Amino acid sequence: NAGVTQTPKFQVLKTGQSMTLQCAQDMNHEYMSWYRQDPGMGLRLIHYSVGAGITDQGEVPNGYNVSRSTTEDFPLRLLSAAPSQTSVYFCASRHPAVGNTIYFGEGSWLTVV
Amino acid sequence: GIQVEQSPPDLILQEGANSTLRCNFSDSVNNLQWFHQNPWGQLINLFYIPSGTKQNGRLSATTVATERYSLLYISSSQTTDSGVYFCAGAHNAGNMLTFGGGTRLMVKP
Numbered sequence: 001n002a003g004v005t006q007t008p009k010f011q012v013l014k015t016g017q018s019m020t021l022q023c024a025q026d027m028n029h030e031y032m033s034w035y036r037q038d039p040g041m042g043l044r045l046i047h048y049s050v051g052a053g054i055t056d057q058g059e060v061p062n063g064y065n066v067s068r069s070t071t072e073d074f075p076l077r078l079l080s081a082a083p084s085q086t087s088v089y090f091c092a093s094r095h096p097a098v099g100n101t102i103y104f105g106e107g108s109w110l111t112v113v
Numbered sequence: 114g115i116q117v118e119q120s121p122p123d124l125i126l127q128e129g130a131n132s133t134l135r136c137n138f139s140d141s142v143n144n145l146q147w148f149h150q151n152p153w154g155q156l157i158n159l160f161y162i163p164s165g166t167k168q169n170g171r172l173s174a175t176t177v178a179t180e181r182y183s184l185l186y187i188s189s190s191q192t193t194d195s196g197v198y199f200c201a202g203a204h205n206a207g208n209m210l211t212f213g214g215g216t217r218l219m220v221k222p
Binding site for chain 1: 117146154155156157158161199201209210212213214215
């Protein structure tokens, strides 16, 4: 049981480049989400999904796209990277039942130069 | 949306000391969780506690839902307790969580 797996762990991008952060979970969780964590700050919600084919925006969605074609996968796409998107990105998943634990991936460190 | 404030922002303890971390919410929450982020960045869920009190070893948490705050108690702190402690909440159990800014804890040997 791998839990929540994120790739890549580290990435350096040039301004204007695009890329996709991958997230996969093997726990059959319906709820998945992406957060970003800037230095010294808490996590802010980018996008989330409550099931395959359903996505919605969080607090800071601009510059990012998501899709949820399967229960297992929830990729995050940066359309045209900007230095302001330098951050650590965390993918999370959980079962929607009350009280269920939220599981985080190990994070993806992204630097945009 | 919900605003989440945590205090203190930073805390330095000597090993063996006890501490209390606080989390205030701007609105009622039915989903409240505490997390620990270790120095390597890994996030671990500590408690799901929308109300009442729970204990897990040296850690315990109490949420007073009517007054919109939660407390995390760490007793007999150890160096491995170092890291950042986050609380997060949502109006409903199914909603995504809003995180506070965290309390950065350093436990010195």
